[in-house]
Amino acid sequence: MLDLAADLVPLLDAGVPLAAVTVTAVVRSAPRGVGASLVVTRDARVIGSISGGCVENDAVMLGLDALRTGAVRRARFGFTDDGTVTPIAAGLACGGAVDVVAYPLDESVRPALDAAREGRRASVRLDLDGEPLVLERVAAPRLIILGAGEHAAALCRLGAAAGFRVTVCDDWALLATRERFPDAAEVVVAAPHDYLATLDDADERTAVCVLTHDERLDVPALRAALRMPVGFVGAMGARATVARRAQLLRHAGVTDAELARLHSPLGLDLGGASPEETALSVVAEIVASRHAADARPLREGSAGRLHRGEASSTDAAASCAARSA
Structure with missing residues (x-):
């Protein structure tokens, strides 16, 4: 539910009644894991998803019932342990099942939603008829874009859509504007290396992409970035x-070990050339690097779970217990 904060806060501000449906347990396999939520309004507007489409209709109906009655509702969607289909739902395409809880939302969730919308770590404890449910969201991964050209604008849009908290920095105030980068969490006018020197919270979930196209700026920026504890440093260029x-970086004192961290030319080879296609290739490389994935097509993979984020039934049960403690 916290990952829907950007859509939910305006609805709460407008006084729109809302109810959430949240996955509390997964049996065998499911498209989304414990904590996945969708939210419904009284007129059946749907925000989010719990299954990618398999049981959304039933989940919406459950949410509307919770909204109408003001009561907590629980159900299992999918296949039961003996292999039969639950009467509520047609079943999940993956052959598993999910336990869900539907509940009205009120102003008590606003602080957590505000934090999540700002990309900060967020947590909310819900008391659902005496059974606690804790929803948590880690701080959003950071994407620092140095340079404010057209490729930077496209990367900002796609990075924000992919869940990154994006900062854009350029020393040219004419380009580094909120109008050009409406999806950025912050837009900074400064020399890129000077901005990097101010950061004290960069970590392995931070990616730095240098798109300045100016050696006077990108060399000192890369020298600074490669010495920071960030998870990804990339630079665009032929x-x-x-x-x-x-060569310039070596002359500036960058070691071979530091230089080996640099992803350049930046992006995966997707064959595209437009700013948007290039941005897609960059985001794809950052995500692949963060998960130590080889970026092959899924059809070329071996048997097993498609996505590493999917939880087995044991993992899901343990995760649910931890969140309900």
Whole structure:
């Protein structure tokens, strides 16, 4: 539910009655894990998803019932342990089942939603008829874009859509504007390396992408970024530019070990060339790097779970217990 904060806060501000449906347990396999939520309004507007479509209709009906009655509702959607289909739902395409709870939302969730919308760590404890449910969301991963050209604008849009908290920094105030980067959490006018020197909270979930296209700016910025405890450092440029920049970085004191961390040319080879296609390739490389994935097509993979984030029934039960403690 916290991942829907950007949509829910305006509805709460407008006084729209809301009810959430949240997955509390997973049996065998399901498209989404424990904590996945959708929210419904009285006129059946739906925000979010709990299954990617398999049981959404039943979940919406359950949520509308909770909204109408003001009461907590529980159900299991999918296949039961003996292999039969629950009477409530047609079943999950993956052959598993999910336990869900539906409950009205009130102003008590606002502080957590505000924190989640701002990309900060958020947590809310819900008392649902005497059974506690704790929903948590870690702080959003950070994407720091150095340079404010057209490729940066496209990367900001896609990065924000992918869940990153995006900062754009450029020393040219004419380009680094809120109007050009409405999806950025912050827009900074400063020399990129000077901005990086102010950061004291960068960590392995931070990605730095240098798109300045100016050696006077990108060399000191990369030297600073490669010495920070960030998880990803990338720089855009043609292969000749990359080779020359590597020489300049060595002359600036960057070691071979530090240089080995640099993803440049930046992005996966998707074959596209437009700013949007390039941004997609960059976000894809950042995500693949963060999960130590090889970025192959899923059809070329071996048997087993498609996505590493999917939880087995044991994992899901343990996760639910932890959140309900």
